[in-house]
Amino acid sequence: xxxxxxxxxxxxxxxxxxxxxxxxxxxxxxxxxxxxxxxxxxxxxxxxxxxxxxxxxxxxxxxxxxxxxxxxxxxxxxxxxxxxxxxxxxxxxxxxxxxxxxxxxxxxxxxxxxxxxxxxxxxxxxxxxxxxxxxxxxxxxxxxxxxxxxxxxxxxxxxxxxxxxxxxxxxxxxxxxxxxxxxxxxxxxxxxxxxxxxxxxxxxxxxxxxxxxxxxxxxxxxxxxxxxxxxxxxxxxxxxxxxxxxxxxxxxxxxxxxxxxxxxxxxxxxxxxxxxxxxxxxxxxxxxxxxxxxxxxxxxxxxxxxxxxxxxxxxxxxxxxxxxxxxxxxxxxxxxxxxxxxxxxxxxxxxxxxxxxxxxxxxxxxxxxxxxxxxxxxxxxxxxxxxxxxxxxxxxxxxxxxxxxxxxxxxx
Amino acid sequence: xxxxxxxxxxxxxxxxxxxxxxxxxxxxxxxxxxxxxxxxxxxxxxxxxxxxxxxxxxxxxxxxxxxxxxxxxxxxxxxxxxxxxxxxxxxxxxxxxxxxxxxxxxxxxxxxxxxxxxxxxxxxxxxxxxxxxxxxxxxxxxxxxxxxxxxxxxxxxxxxxxxxxxxxxxxxxxxxxxxxxxxxxxxxxxxxxxxxxxxxxxxxxxxxxxxxxxxxxxxxxxxxxxxxxxxxxxxxxxxxxxxxxxxxxxxxxxxxxxxxxxxxxxxxxxxxxxxxxxxxxxxxxxxxxxxxxxxxxxxxxxxxxxxxxxxxxxxxxxxxxxxxxxxxxxxxxxxxxxxxxxxxxxxxxxxxxxxxxxxxxxxxxxxxxxxxxxxxxxxxxxxxxxxxxxxxxxxxxxxxxxxxxxxxxxxxxxxxxxxxxxxxxxxxxxxxxxxxxxxxxxxxxxxxxxxxxxxxxxxxxxxxxxxxxxxxxxxxxxxxxxxxxxxxxxxxxxxxxxxxxxxx
Ligand code: HEM
Numbered sequence: 001x002x003x004x005x006x007x008x009x010x011x012x013x014x015x016x017x018x019x020x021x022x023x024x025x026x027x028x029x030x031x032x033x034x035x036x037x038x039x040x041x042x043x044x045x046x047x048x049x050x051x052x053x054x055x056x057x058x059x060x061x062x063x064x065x066x067x068x069x070x071x072x073x074x075x076x077x078x079x080x081x082x083x084x085x086x087x088x089x090x091x092x093x094x095x096x097x098x099x100x101x102x103x104x105x106x107x108x109x110x111x112x113x114x115x116x117x118x119x120x121x122x123x124x125x126x127x128x129x130x131x132x133x134x135x136x137x138x139x140x141x142x143x144x145x146x147x148x149x150x151x152x153x154x155x156x157x158x159x160x161x162x163x164x165x166x167x168x169x170x171x172x173x174x175x176x177x178x179x180x181x182x183x184x185x186x187x188x189x190x191x192x193x194x195x196x197x198x199x200x201x202x203x204x205x206x207x208x209x210x211x212x213x214x215x216x217x218x219x220x221x222x223x224x225x226x227x228x229x230x231x232x233x234x235x236x237x238x239x240x241x242x243x244x245x246x247x248x249x250x251x252x253x254x255x256x257x258x259x260x261x262x263x264x265x266x267x268x269x270x271x272x273x274x275x276x277x278x279x280x281x282x283x284x285x286x287x288x289x290x291x292x293x294x295x296x297x298x299x300x301x302x303x304x305x306x307x308x309x310x311x312x313x314x315x316x317x318x319x320x321x322x323x324x325x326x327x328x329x330x331x332x333x334x335x336x337x338x339x340x341x342x343x344x345x346x347x348x349x350x351x352x353x354x355x356x357x358x359x360x361x362x363x364x365x366x367x368x369x370x371x372x373x374x375x376x377x378x379x380x381x382x383x384x385x386x387x388x389x390x391x392x393x394x395x396x397x398x399x400x401x402x403x404x405x406x407x408x409x410x411x412x
Numbered sequence: 413x414x415x416x417x418x419x420x421x422x423x424x425x426x427x428x429x430x431x432x433x434x435x436x437x438x439x440x441x442x443x444x445x446x447x448x449x450x451x452x453x454x455x456x457x458x459x460x461x462x463x464x465x466x467x468x469x470x471x472x473x474x475x476x477x478x479x480x481x482x483x484x485x486x487x488x489x490x491x492x493x494x495x496x497x498x499x500x501x502x503x504x505x506x507x508x509x510x511x512x513x514x515x516x517x518x519x520x521x522x523x524x525x526x527x528x529x530x531x532x533x534x535x536x537x538x539x540x541x542x543x544x545x546x547x548x549x550x551x552x553x554x555x556x557x558x559x560x561x562x563x564x565x566x567x568x569x570x571x572x573x574x575x576x577x578x579x580x581x582x583x584x585x586x587x588x589x590x591x592x593x594x595x596x597x598x599x600x601x602x603x604x605x606x607x608x609x610x611x612x613x614x615x616x617x618x619x620x621x622x623x624x625x626x627x628x629x630x631x632x633x634x635x636x637x638x639x640x641x642x643x644x645x646x647x648x649x650x651x652x653x654x655x656x657x658x659x660x661x662x663x664x665x666x667x668x669x670x671x672x673x674x675x676x677x678x679x680x681x682x683x684x685x686x687x688x689x690x691x692x693x694x695x696x697x698x699x700x701x702x703x704x705x706x707x708x709x710x711x712x713x714x715x716x717x718x719x720x721x722x723x724x725x726x727x728x729x730x731x732x733x734x735x736x737x738x739x740x741x742x743x744x745x746x747x748x749x750x751x752x753x754x755x756x757x758x759x760x761x762x763x764x765x766x767x768x769x770x771x772x773x774x775x776x777x778x779x780x781x782x783x784x785x786x787x788x789x790x791x792x793x794x795x796x797x798x799x800x801x802x803x804x805x806x807x808x809x810x811x812x813x814x815x816x817x818x819x820x821x822x823x824x825x826x827x828x829x830x831x832x833x834x835x836x837x838x839x840x841x842x843x844x845x846x847x848x849x850x851x852x853x854x855x856x857x858x859x860x861x862x863x864x865x866x867x868x869x870x871x872x873x874x875x876x877x878x879x880x881x882x883x884x885x886x887x888x889x890x891x892x893x894x895x896x897x898x899x900x901x902x903x904x905x906x907x908x909x910x911x912x913x914x915x916x
Binding site: 127128131196197199200203207211312315319322323325326329330333336337338340341342343344345346347349351354355357358361362364365368369371372398 | 901
């Protein structure tokens, strides 16, 4: 059997598991939950087998390398590690409540990849990438990202449950106006070659808001709710946009074998050459943001019945970060050792390295903020969310926004 | 007594307190996280013209003053790192004595007073009497793999136990490892260097060209203590660093991925150079074939394969191997000739003339026709030579043939010998990255500890447990109490299980 068939079967099983977990939440029947778990385990087993098969296939093609070198394989692996982590959590905490949130992510990511079926041909590596350290680097980093992803999801639930009301409509209107103004300013400035100034300014604004939220956060629940809406919009919007990308690239663009899809990120939506498409994409994001902000309280009443109390959510976030932090550390270290074996410098302050260090700092802040008196769960959840935003930026934003010198290649 | 403290004492106490605060750590980490962003948005160490293309003159001047073009080496960024290091050192030292005290503290029976403060406790009445209760407690603790000490007198017995004391060391290991990484980086900056060397095939060098000079040499030279070994740059070049031996490039080559039809694609799979080391008396010491990710190290200096290029107007030599069919592989005769040159090959009594050399030839397997392609960057993807073979010392040409590095199938030869393409040698140089970093092992030690420390800190848990068995008014009362510094939920589960088993 070839790996793509196996991947398809795993995807269908995850779809079934997703439906089952959601019905379990809705009907509260334990039987459904058990079936959901069994289906998840089966999907996971098959996906594991598929990964191994793909690895073997690469050896049969005489290229022989780990299935982790392009976006396709990375995403497959990402879903695999997310499901693995989820299964561990289900075992340890004996709750199936998170399944309804984790499985959709796994299914959507796999569906995009499979529907599009893009760039899944096994391509050879350039010399600098042929290193065991690189393998460990990618592997460990992905596990770390998965753990932080779960921490992010739990923090999102925490922040939602911690909010009493969504606050005045002025908030969301102001947020959307800010978004629109920034988008148009960004558009104009990019045209004028003031990109750097724009990104620096935007960065300063966003950071100022984060710090405001963290330092005085407990007092500004409505602001935190707005932050929550932004984060959820970002997560959902990005997943959907990635899916559209895959479809679009498959249907209309010819991607050369071996070319990294990362170079084409969001070409179908936010960076499309056609202005109307860009406009519609942004409008859709704004609409989504408003919808999420508007309906959040409903989601809250729904969720409240199923998820554990706040202090346990806080604990789960901490445990996940406690898993992710050593992995991120290991990822950075193996990356440094690889760089040292390839060109004799373990640290070069290139954007990707620096952003992984920034991410590391943010989670170090999370770990130490616990020892600062007066910082509470909601503030910790905000830090955890900011950490994951940094993860996303490290993984995608550096290539997309900053001239990705590193761009997975180094020597190409 | 207060006023006896001198100003210096008060001052140093204040400083110590300031630097031992976790709040400062959080503030410093936030600042570091934020300012680090700047250097990822503004490209670092570009040529001045490039900056002027992107920013106006005013901005370029401003960024220049702030050091944004080489931000991670500015005094203020380095100062931030030093502050964090000071914070880390002081904080860790400050907490070291209490932590050690916890680790070395002997196990003590619990008293009513301290019992109150414990987060987990339960009282159980056991009807079967004290002896049975003790037996049961011992069994239960043993089953949960606690090793305990027993204390007590006539009216009470206590089993005292703990697990995972050493997990208290986790954060210390973490913090020390970060200090080691810092120290290692400093050692590298002071005593190491980064350099490069473009070495043509067949040539030797006893210097490398510096990108940064060791800071120590520079300082000592400036102070007039010791002269720096660095040879200053001649007109516009880079300063040279003597390495104390010769390094020679014996050969350089690139391998390419072969596609399904057996033809090399333009995609490199490996770069490699064979390097030899000779001492200054020109005695050979060693050689090594280096690849990307597999450098040569000698006397603390490491040579990494990093690039290659053509020597301006450099002419290469064609190297071939000739072997009679049906003779063992060892009986080959090497043939070396320049493009255009003719050479007599005694073992087969033929004369070879190289008519042409091409960097990328592909033979059509169906027709046998050979086609040539252009390459970029002086790449020899499938070097091909056209040979004219004539009898004896070169009378009439017998036949012409193409000899190439990689043939799609078995090449055929009209006479009873084979010709193998070895290399086209001497037209290119290998680009080597050369570094000396005496701090790297300190950094790596830090790395290893950094992998271990957080894991111990997060997944270890210092758990304490007391089981007190008392006779009270004719009843046997067992009090179980415990605490854990981490993963309280997990410990609560374990605690309840133990208590339940005792209550049975
Ligand atoms: C990049 C820098 C740093 C890293 C990566 C780091 C890492 C860690 C880690 C992994 C832990 C264990 C956390 C936990 O168990 O939740 C820890 C604990 C701690 N760190 Fe740091 N640390 C850093 C800097 C600092 C600094 C500058 C201070 C100075 C105040 C500090 C003070 C502490 C304290 C007080 C603890 C708690 C110890 C305890 O468990 O009682 N850390 N650190």
